[in-house]
Amino acid sequence: MVNRVITGAHYGMRDWLAQRITAAIMAVYTVIVAVTVLANAPLKYAGWQSLFAQGWMRVATLLFALSLAWHAWVGARDILMDYIKHDGLRLTLQVFTLLLLGVYAGWTIQILWR
């Protein structure tokens, strides 16, 4: 018996859920960083630098960056699926999106652990 079901519901469930969980992670990070920055305004270089020198901030920012990559991939893929009808062009743009998000994640790691 073949258990592989090639059609049916729930195929988008993982992406749908991931987009929402990553959204919640980014929302929490946004509030924490906004409050931290506004509470320490006006910001000087020493304060800015030491904020991102802390371990928890680096890990939280990395978590944000990875959440953003996954979240944006689901969103960008949805937009491309809805509006770009030509298969070749859509695939090209999807690959381009993945490369862009990969560059973002790599750049973030480079900035955080310089």
Next chain:
Amino acid sequence: MSSAAAKKPRPKYLSLSALLFEIRLPLPGWVSILHRISGALLVFPFVAWLLYLLDTSLASEAGFERIRTHYLQMPIVKLALLVFIWAYCHHFCAGIRFLLLDLNKGIELRQARISSAIVIVASLALTVLFGARLW
């Protein structure tokens, strides 16, 4: 053919002018399409721009000061920053509304319209608030 519906000319496709002038989006529709537009803008170009700013401002004190005293003082940069702030605030507020809708909160038409208005007004208000701090 006596029905009124049969006599009415039907649009055959969605032309640009139909999208712009004839089809009126309800408020929740505006929140939805603005969520998409702001999301697309955030992915590109705003994340790239923010990473550049983070990179330069953390790399050295000279870079930090250059951004603070020169770069962020340019009117075009301030305008771009304002668009970014709006896009982020709208995407944030609309996103929270969608999360609540997913949890079946506020799915009645009246509540959905009210929450749409709140999202649009709140994101504009936050943009003004953060924009004012910037200037």
